[in-house]
Amino acid sequence: MPVRIQTRDFDVGAEITALRGGNPKVGAVASFVGLCRDANDGEAVSTMTLEHYPGMTEKALEKIVDEAKARWKVIDVLVVHRVGELKPADQIVLVVVTGAHRGEAFAACEFIMDYLKTRAPFWKKEQTPSGARWVEARTSDDAAAGRWEQPKSDAA
């Protein structure tokens, strides 16, 4: 399964090693790790709770991975996203892309994160000194995802 939703933490090194699987055709590994920060929009954040839509989340992420594989020549992809209660400095999300060369791996990794941010049904709720609040979607995330909708060459 290229996509996992879990409450437990993940080990980045172990995940990369497992995805590479000793395949000597892999010449590049690009990865992204998203972390829980201790402040957002000027307020301290003590706890973050991640809710998702079981069933749709996996389907949406698998679709994003399939699209990345169709756009770029990559060898393998892994997406791990945590849900439940997280603390500042905790790991939230991991994307790993293996390929023959770095260009495709970098591009596919960034594409997957940009689409995950705008298309996968996760929602963050923050505990702050003034109470709990749902994180609002950012227009900058829509803009980041929109970049990939331009007609593109395979020169990435």
Next chain:
Amino acid sequence: MKVKVLYFAGLREQLGTAGEDLDASPTTVAGLRTLLMARGGVWQSALAQGKALRVAVNQEMAQPGTPVKPGDEIAFFPPVTGG
């Protein structure tokens, strides 16, 4: 006909429910939204046009004109904020 309706995140909290089985006959997503808003009160305000809401039908992102058929699972939720 029967459909399953789900609510997530801030919308779930506002409506005070995570979902329901509905016996109704909307033909589209927009029709279902109008039907739910007609309950008045928090339903009307939380689902009002102009509220940034997303809708999925059978776990695929949908549009107001997306058809609704018996047995479908329709989910309403705020713009997503994962990652």
